[in-house]
Amino acid sequence: DGGITQSPKYLFRKEGQNVTLSCEQNLNHDAMYWYRQDPGQGLRLIYYSQIVNDFQKGDIAEGYSVSREKKESFPLTVTSAQKNPTAFYLCASNSLGGEQYFGPGTRLTVT
């Protein structure tokens, strides 16, 4: 089955800890994206990558970091510098200019 997997589905962390969210796709897509979704707000772009070993900041990159060492993988690290990390995180991918597909999401709770 082709698609995007995100793990874990739920993640709990203590304040001050870094945490890494996994995103893997087997769709052979060049572009991958990380979004954050909060209640009552639209999707906000954190980082995106259009090619291996290259990525760009989105609208709310502060406190986050990413890497793109393989075409299939685009992990997101939520650092302790992120002021309000509790949210629903969505990973997506597409071929450039094509239909965007999403993973099932990771719900991160930081206390």
Added chain:
Amino acid sequence: KQEVTQIPAALSVPEGENLVLNCSFTDSAIYNLQWFRQDPGKGLTSLLLIQSSQREQTSGRLNASLDKSSGRSTLYIAASQPGDSATYLCAVSNAGNNRKLIWGLGTSLAVNP
């Protein structure tokens, strides 16, 4: 700066009704427009993608239209069912190099049996 607006924010209809969800955008220089569905606590499911050169796309009971000159798209759902209850999101990709999606806030649809 591109802005996307979806009206209404919420909609409740009885089962069987045909309904229309609206999406408007401020900059007509788009590359494509995409409609998504999101169930509570889940990821997004792509419903329809309309390229800027197209006027409409159809998939089953869904039909999406695009009028670039007026900055509008509509998603038509025929013979609505309770299983259609979800949030529907519209996003546009601007013409240009990065093709990032600009998102509306969505329409929350409830179809009542």
